[in-house]
């Protein structure tokens with residue numbers, strides 16, 4: 001049976017682009033979300049998140065009658081669950097949204113339907129989803145009971161798109177397909193091939209779950225290596241950026257870039273899922289998380305030391321000193337402040353500093369609540385003209401374009417090596 005109707009549960013950074021991609025191939029798509037504001041916005045042909053080109057695709061899909069949003073699940077040939085999986089307590093995965101999504105679609109499941117989990121999840125989550133579905137629908141059979149003959153097919157197919165390039169990577173990247181049975185994988189591949197130009201690479205659900213966690217942990221461990229080097233180099237009086245550039249001339253060395261820490265809702269979160277399930281074995285993965293999470297505090301100490309130097313040299317009082325933080329986003333050229341180490345550092349600076357803290361963030365129009373009232377949002381020129389100490393936290397393009405001559409300040413903490 002081919003797919004005519006597709007339902008995507010969770011209309012966030014992954015669910016909405018995926019729903020729009022299917023709709024752009026003339027499939028009837030119903031996106032489901034508990035957020036009434038998101039549902040209303042999408043039904044007007046608009047979007048509630050920032051992602052290049054997504055607005056056009058959604059507008060066309062809604063106007064063409066292919067994409068609708070709803071707060072209640074509907075019957076469909078295929079379901080994709082793309083809800084958040086944050087962590088709770090001591091970095092344990094919180095599967096409450098996945099459980100709620102599975103239980104919400106269970107009543108409308110019909111024989112022959114395919115259910116795909118896309119959310120980043122601990123190993124075994126797909127089997128758990130199938131168990132929740134089976135519990136709610138004893139009238140249907142599932143892969144854990146009936147194998148290839150099951151009424152409902154279930155698979156894990158993680159997303160691996162880079163925020164800022166989602167509409168391109170969604171179509172072009174290869175896709176790992178982890179069916180609970182080979183039939184589940186074949187059906188899931190058929191579904192993604194509706195819009196995919198990359199390849200569907202088939203495995204089982206547990207390997208696919210681990211694959212997603214592995215990709216992000218790999219990046220986290222490699223960034224931690226760069227961040228650790230930055231601490232060592234600071235102690236040794238070596239320029240870490242030059243060091244990495246030189247080492248990367250070796251044909252088999254490719255070190256990533258240090259920064260103020262690791263942010264976003266993926267790389268700073270997912271490795272903990274491996275640690276939570278394998279606390280004794282995942283020593284390197286845990287340490288990498290700790291190294292990256294520790295970096296904002298190290299940067300804050302650099303700020304304090306630089307301010308002390310400035311006070312000693314200038315004879316000013318701390319309350320007379322202006323500190324400007326350049327950047328709040330979790331990475332360059334986006335407006336996403338979630339889990340951002342730059343935000344964390346700006347907050348620490350504003351709380352600690354008795355004088356004025358300025359913030360430059362060209363991608364936002366007003367300061368987030370956590371900073372409003374404590375800082376002032378200013379332009380690049382204003383900050384360069386008036387601040388005594390500059391703290392570079394994000395390598396946004398406009399910051400990289402600042403002429404070296406314009407940075408007259410002697411007191412600089414540059415976490416991205418932009419003004420070296």
Ligand code: SAJ
Nearest residue numbers: 160161162215216219256257259262263264266267330331
């Ligand atoms: N960062 C560094 N140094 C580097 C590279 C990144 O400090 O050399 C920092 C960034 O500044 C940022 C954080 O790491 O704070 C994460 O940024 P990112 O660009 O590495 O990744 P995300 O979180 O935007 O997207 C990642 C991607 N995963 C991988 O590249 C393995 C993306 O493909 C995933 O789909 C996404 O996580 C996800 O949703 O899981």
